[in-house]
Amino acid sequence: MNNLAFNIPVIENIYATERKQYIFPKHRRKRVLKKWAKNDKYCHNVPCAYMFENKLVCHPDIAKRLREKEIAK
DSSP states (O other): OEEOGGGOEEEEOTTOEEEEEOOOOSSOOHHHHHHHHHOGGGEEEEEOEEEETTEEEEOHHHHHHHHHHHHHO
16 A cells, blocks of 8 residues: 555555456447447546545556656656
8 A cells, every 4th residue: 555646555466457348339329339338349447536535446557557656756
């Protein structure tokens, strides 16, 4: 656990990701949209950060970027 920006405790967790869909069907029927959203080959996981009980839980990639910005100040 590191104290980075504004003395907020930062917890790094490799599972702090968000599932994002990056390929969408040409037609916009709701049934097809739901099927494509469930299929893993049209989605990938993107690192993200969450604020939980006054602590920042984030992916190690985001924590690395935060540390670089702290050093640059």
